Amino acid sequence: MTAPARGGRGRVSSAWRKRLEIAFFVTPALALFALFVVWPIVTAVQLSVFRWKGFGPLTDFVGLRNYVTVLGDDVFVDSVVHNLIIVGGSIALQLPLGLALALLLNRRMWGQGLLRTIIFVPYVLAEVIAGVVWFQLLQPEYGVLDGLLGAVGLQAPEQGWLGDPDLALLTVLVVLTWKYLGLAVILFLAGLQGVPEELYEAAQLDGASWWQTQRKISVPLLGPTMRTWAFLSMIGSLQLFDMVWILTGGGPANSTTTMATYLINQGTRSQNFGIAGAASVILFVIALVMAVLYQQLVLSRDTRPDVVTVRRSRKKVTR
Amino acid sequence: MMRKTRSAALVALGGSVALILSGCIGAGSGSGGEETSQNANAQEISWWHNSNQGEGQAYYEQVAKDFEADTGVKVDVQAMQHEDMLTKLQAAFQSGDDAQIPDVYMSRGGGELAAEVDAGLVRDLTADSADTISNISNFTDQYTVDDKVYALPYSIGLVGFWYNKDLFEAAGISDVSPSPTIEEFEGYLDKLKDADTTPLSVGAGDKWPAAHYWYYSVVRECPFDVVEAAIESADYSDPCFIKAGEHTEEIIGQEPFNRGFLTTPAQSGPTSASGLLATGKVAMELAGHWEPGVAGGLTEDGEVPSFLGWFAFPTFDGQGGDPADQMGGGDAWSVSASAPDAAVDFANYLLSDEVQQGFAERDMGLPTNPTATGSLANETLAQLIPVRDGGGVTQLYLDTRLGQSVGGAMNDEIALMFAGEAGPQDVVDAIQTAAEAEQ
Numbered sequence: 001m002t003a004p005a006r007g008g009r010g011r012v013s014s015a016w017r018k019r020l021e022i023a024f025f026v027t028p029a030l031a032l033f034a035l036f037v038v039w040p041i042v043t044a045v046q047l048s049v050f051r052w053k054g055f056g057p058l059t060d061f062v063g064l065r066n067y068v069t070v071l072g073d074d075v076f077v078d079s080v081v082h083n084l085i086i087v088g089g090s091i092a093l094q095l096p097l098g099l100a101l102a103l104l105l106n107r108r109m110w111g112q113g114l115l116r117t118i119i120f121v122p123y124v125l126a127e128v129i130a131g132v133v134w135f136q137l138l139q140p141e142y143g144v145l146d147g148l149l150g151a152v153g154l155q156a157p158e159q160g161w162l163g164d165p166d167l168a169l170l171t172v173l174v175v176l177t178w179k180y181l182g183l184a185v186i187l188f189l190a191g192l193q194g195v196p197e198e199l200y201e202a203a204q205l206d207g208a209s210w211w212q213t214q215r216k217i218s219v220p221l222l223g224p225t226m227r228t229w230a231f232l233s234m235i236g237s238l239q240l241f242d243m244v245w246i247l248t249g250g251g252p253a254n255s256t257t258t259m260a261t262y263l264i265n266q267g268t269r270s271q272n273f274g275i276a277g278a279a280s281v282i283l284f285v286i287a288l289v290m291a292v293l294y295q296q297l298v299l300s301r302d303t304r305p306d307v308v309t310v311r312r313s314r315k316k317v318t319r
Numbered sequence: 320m321m322r323k324t325r326s327a328a329l330v331a332l333g334g335s336v337a338l339i340l341s342g343c344i345g346a347g348s349g350s351g352g353e354e355t356s357q358n359a360n361a362q363e364i365s366w367w368h369n370s371n372q373g374e375g376q377a378y379y380e381q382v383a384k385d386f387e388a389d390t391g392v393k394v395d396v397q398a399m400q401h402e403d404m405l406t407k408l409q410a411a412f413q414s415g416d417d418a419q420i421p422d423v424y425m426s427r428g429g430g431e432l433a434a435e436v437d438a439g440l441v442r443d444l445t446a447d448s449a450d451t452i453s454n455i456s457n458f459t460d461q462y463t464v465d466d467k468v469y470a471l472p473y474s475i476g477l478v479g480f481w482y483n484k485d486l487f488e489a490a491g492i493s494d495v496s497p498s499p500t501i502e503e504f505e506g507y508l509d510k511l512k513d514a515d516t517t518p519l520s521v522g523a524g525d526k527w528p529a530a531h532y533w534y535y536s537v538v539r540e541c542p543f544d545v546v547e548a549a550i551e552s553a554d555y556s557d558p559c560f561i562k563a564g565e566h567t568e569e570i571i572g573q574e575p576f577n578r579g580f581l582t583t584p585a586q587s588g589p590t591s592a593s594g595l596l597a598t599g600k601v602a603m604e605l606a607g608h609w610e611p612g613v614a615g616g617l618t619e620d621g622e623v624p625s626f627l628g629w630f631a632f633p634t635f636d637g638q639g640g641d642p643a644d645q646m647g648g649g650d651a652w653s654v655s656a657s658a659p660d661a662a663v664d665f666a667n668y669l670l671s672d673e674v675q676q677g678f679a680e681r682d683m684g685l686p687t688n689p690t691a692t693g694s695l696a697n698e699t700l701a702q703l704i705p706v707r708d709g710g711g712v713t714q715l716y717l718d719t720r721l722g723q724s725v726g727g728a729m730n731d732e733i734a735l736m737f738a739g740e741a742g743p744q745d746v747v748d749a750i751q752t753a754a755e756a757e758q
Binding site for chain 2: 053054055056057069075136139140141142143158159160162163164165168247248249251252253254265266268269270271272
């Protein structure tokens with residue numbers, strides 16, 4: 001630290017002090033960011049233009065061939081489609097369900113705290129543990145779900161919920177909804193706390209029904225919260241890995257692959273680190289483009305100063 | 320526990336971060352390596368193995384102590400779970416840092432070993448281990464690159480059908496042939512189905528257990544030399560590969576597998592393919608010599624099921640391959656390029672009569688040293704020895720043989736075949752494309 005000028009605890013030193021303070025608090029975060037985010041990205045880009053088996057020097061330069069391979073690989077293209085289906089499906093399922101539950105749980109009633117906890121528990125569970133539990137529940141023949149269906153005389157699918165290529169992605173989507181619905185509900189509940197009580201009172205005086213109040217007051221004022229939640233959901237869906245890896249490993253017949261499972265399959269499993277590098281760069285670009293577009297087109301209206309500001313927590317976009 | 324699980328780690332880090340971070344994993348281990356690198360006279364060597372449980376681990380501790388007592392060379396032993404070991408090895412190789420690479424470690428041979436040799440990571444043992452190699456020469460083919468031996472196989476096992484004797488009897492199958500024809504085998508399937516028993520489990524979710532059907536069909540249809548020549552020239556146009564695919568499709572067409580087999584894992588938990596066999600839910604599974612050990616870990620009492628029997632993969636009428644040939648694989652000790660001479664002595668010691676006999680007595684694997692093959696305690700495992708040593712060649716698991724890059728593409732396509740979404744030609748095409756990309 002540079003010694004402050006003698007007797008100079010005045011303007012000059014306070015400016016310096018401010019800078020030092022900023023540097024002091026920001027440097028550790030920047031260093032970690034550089035080490036664990038920037039450097040891996042740089043290395044992934046570097047790997048993506050080589051053919052590399054995982055050991056020895058990087059010598060086999062192949063230019064953009066890995067990118068051509070990845071983009072020409074049906075499995076990768078399908079996995080992008082699966083990611084997009086999960087992005088859309090998550091929002092389509094969780095938005096109405098989460099909204100409905102949040103509106104219900106916002107009413108004063110018996111056991112409110114308990115119900116809120118129950119809804120939120122799946123989100124707190126580690127994804128791997130939730131995945132293993134669901135994997136066992138969904139087992140064909142011996143799983144709990146098949147047992148319950150059998151008990152009421154219904155026929156479970158022959159190859160099980162995860163073993164049938166036509167059902168597997170849908171099943172994964174349902175499990176993801178179970179897992180992440182709690183987050184939507186909690187965020188929406190928090191958003192509802194920000195709706196001024198006077199508006200409800202005014203609506204009541206005007207003789208609005210509960211239904212009308214929700215439709216005309218709660219839901220519109222929840223807009224910023226919903227848009228932020230959808231953003232988080234979208235980024236999470238693009239990066240989806242753990243749940244798919246445990247439930248299906250990308251199978252059956254590649255019907256549930258995501259970009260992240262493609263990465264692992266090509267990288268550590270097949271030692272095609274160059275192809276995995278190229279795929280990771282493509283995943284990064286797709287996530288970045290979607291995030292920027294969403295920020296510009298949807299979220300920008302919330303960040304204009306005249307709109308009610310909503311606390312926003314930004315999840316990191318990069319991996 | 321030899322080669323207890325081949326499935327990739329259940330939980331892997333996502334994204335490119337994993338590629339980078341993995342380089343750090345190996346850093347903390349193998350303190351002995353630092354002292355030994357670049358020093359031919361070092362008195363400490365590091366050894367990585369995967370017998371990380373119970374009797375096997377204790378035995379290897381003892382072996383290391385005995386070696387130290389005899390030679391004064393201290394062995395720093397690292398016993399690891401199999402998947403952890405593979406990950407750490409890969410990370411150590413990636414680092415390229417001699418201090419992180421163990422002096423003696425497990426190799427699976429084939430294309431994987433060849434890639435390591437290419438990168439200059441492995442020490443040529445041809446001269447320094449000449450005596451040991453001549454003793455186990457039946458098994459060193461898959462560990463030889465350009466006529467030089469780079470690893471000493473200490474356990475070579477076979478893949479075959481492990482079956483439940485009780486369920487077979489209940490289905491009225493009285494005499495089970497040790498090497499059935501495909502007609503006999505399909506007879507078993509029909510009888511088991513008639514008795515409402517699911518004939519087979521397969522962990523197609525992990526891909527390689529399904530791929531074993533195709534590999535074994537290749538061993539039946541393609542003479543050993545044809546396969547080796549195809550790998551050498553990266554040309555898989557020989558029609559025997561298509562025939563092998565047709566045989567595999569024929570077996571799949573019988574619909575003998577457990578429900579949901581496309582996402583069934585190989586060995587993890589009671590609903591995995593091995594678990595279904597161990598708990599008496601299915602009658603058979605195609606698996607390697609590790610199966611009794613795996614099954615023992617999946618039963619309620621932790622004991623190897625007493626009902627386990629074994630027979631070889633069926634033969635086909637007019638097949639192109641030698642019926643005595645088998646498909647299997649094993650584990651070998653490699654010495655890293657930077658290791659001191661004492662590491663070679665230790666690798667030789669691990670293949671000595673004494674160590675191999677102790678290894679066999681504890682059923683840790685199928686020993687390669689001929690003086691030890693009679694020492695196996697487990698009768699079911701002992702059954703495999705005459706088949707293995709019956710004059711045929713043992714083809715290595717083809718994914719290991721072809722290396723991970725081509726092997727991975729092959730396994731992906733065979734898994735699709737099990738889902739009915741790829742045919743014999745598609746599998747050959749996938750291998751051909753991946754092999755050409757490697758050239």
